Amino acid sequence: DAGVTQSPTHLIKTRGQQVTLRCSPKSGHDTVSWYQQALGQGPQFIFQYYEEEERQRGNFPDRFSGHQFPNYSSELNVNALLLGDSALYLCASSLRAAGVADTQYFGPGTRLTVL
């Protein structure tokens, strides 16, 4: 049973550039959430996608956007990168039909460094 996968593993960008991160959910899952984990901090919720639409969003600027594809995979895009965007970006998948018993399973993350 394939778990959540993310690509790339590591990424180095310079300020002002744009980046795209990718996530494939666990088999059978239809909902993808993205989290940002800064060094020494807990993960912070960015947004969540279900049925190819953004369903809920955390306190992140519009520079952060996403997309979900018909096969449930997802992309996170960050425009106009800032030094403060350097972090581990985690993708989590879950099953919407589980309702309140929903459990999120995380991928290994993408380490983004902005120089």
Place this chain on the structure above:
Amino acid sequence: AQSVTQPDIHITVSEGASLELRCNYSYGATPYLFWYVQSPGQGLQLLLKYFSGDTLVQGIKGFEAEFKRSQSSFNLRKPSVHWSDAAEYFCAVGAYGGATNKLIFGTGTLLAVQP
């Protein structure tokens, strides 16, 4: 506002000793609580979760946690720690809002295990 507090940033225990990691939450409704573990450079692995019912929940790797509503706590315990338990541990509350959910994490507790 919903929040999770992990008062201990760093804990060191000897191998074979017992362990208790503290977690306090603030949430207006019935909380859905989780403990995740993160090894260096890795994503988050679910240890255990509490949705309802028995307040003592068992997880993987010999961990357990007890939900105490009166104290707004969900402390993680293990009777005998192994060197491989060295990692960072995150407590989270699931904030369910209608059709969507998100996890709110604490800042984590870094566990070191002495031989």
